[in-house]
Amino acid sequence: MEKSVIETNLSSDLLIGAEAIAKALNWKTASGKWHKRRVYHLAETSKMPIHKVPGLGLVCRKTTLDSYFRALDEKFLSAMDAESQGT
Numbered sequence: 406m407e408k409s410v411i412e413t414n415l416s417s418d419l420l421i422g423a424e425a426i427a428k429a430l431n432w433k434t435a436s437g438k439w440h441k442r443r444v445y446h447l448a449e450t451s452k453m454p455i456h457k458v459p460g461l462g463l464v465c466r467k468t469t470l471d472s473y474f475r476a477l478d479e480k481f482l483s484a485m486d487a488e489s490q491g492t
Contacts, residue, residue: 423445
C-alpha cells in the first residue's frame with residue numbers, strides 16, 4: 406500500500422481532541438455541551454482506547470472505538486446466551 410493511501414486512511418480514521426471524541430460518541434452534558442470531562446476521565450483511567458499523544462492531545466481511532474464496542478456487545482451476548490442455557 407502506498408504511503409499516501411495509509412496517511413489518508415489514518416487521517417479519516419483519527420479523532421483528535423476530547424471534543425471530537427465526545428462528538429463521535431454523542432456524549433453531551435445536561436446543559437447540551439460536549440462532555441469532554443468524561444473523555445478525559447476514561448483516557449486517564451484507561452477504560453477505553455483513548456491515548457494521550459504529545460503535540461496532539463487525546464486521540465483515538467474511529468475503527469478502534471467500533472471494535473471496542475463490538476467486543477462489549479459480544480461479551481454481553483455471550484453472557485446472556487450462557488445464562489439462558491443455564492450455565
